[in-house]
Amino acid sequence: MSALPPAExxxxxxxxxxxxxYDAQGLIVCVTVEAATNEVLMVAYMNALALEKTLETGVAxxxxxxxxxxxxxxxxxxxxxxVVSLKVDCDQDALLLAVEPGGDGKACHxxxxxxxxxxxxxxGESGAAPRLVLES
Numbered sequence: 001m002s003a004l005p006p007a008e009x010x011x012x013x014x015x016x017x018x019x020x021x022y023d024a025q026g027l028i029v030c031v032t033v034e035a036a037t038n039e040v041l042m043v044a045y046m047n048a049l050a051l052e053k054t055l056e057t058g059v060a061x062x063x064x065x066x067x068x069x070x071x072x073x074x075x076x077x078x079x080x081x082x083v084v085s086l087k088v089d090c091d092q093d094a095l096l097l098a099v100e101p102g103g104d105g106k107a108c109h110x111x112x113x114x115x116x117x118x119x120x121x122x123x124g125e126s127g128a129a130p131r132l133v134l135e136s
Contacts, residue, residue: 004091013090020051021093027063028095032107035084035098041107042115045096058083060099078103 004012012019016080022028027045027127034041046054050072053061059082074080081099088095102106108115119130 009091012092018088019092020048020095021091022048023093027065028093030062030080030095030097032060033036034105035100038098039114040112040116041099041101050102051095054083054086065081073107074102076111077106079106081107084115111126 003009005076011017012021020028026047028047028051029039030044030046032042032044033039046061047070050061050063053059053070053072060073060083062067062071062073065070070118072080080102081097083097083099085098086095087098094120101113106113108117110117117135121131121133122128
């Protein structure tokens with residue numbers, strides 16, 4: 001995103017108006033965490049309609065980039081996400097959604113609680129190729 005004039009940057013960073021900054025595709029990244037634990041469940045995108053529906057209903061809605069359609073989390077899986085809080089970052093180009101997961105609490109399409117179920121094992125090892133390890 002382009003740099004904002006100082007007055008606009010200050011209004012975004014210190015103001016109290018929700019003014020999401022969508023990217024060129026009309027999307028904003030949304031990190032979703034479990035409210036009770038702060039565990040990251042998933043990263044998805046919202047467009048203006050998804051954000052509007054989330055704010056209106058208190059249930060997480062996202063924009064599916066692959067299907068190019070609005071997606072109410074849980075419609076097919078039963079994993080409805082009840083919104084507990086919504087935060088914006090300093091320049092309002094990212095969202096942090098804290099939710100109470102419904103169903104059996106699995107947010108990932110792979111059947112796991114979190115989409116972040118692997119970690120890089122050999123961080124800081126000079127010359128070593130990164131290796132992914134499944135978390136238990």
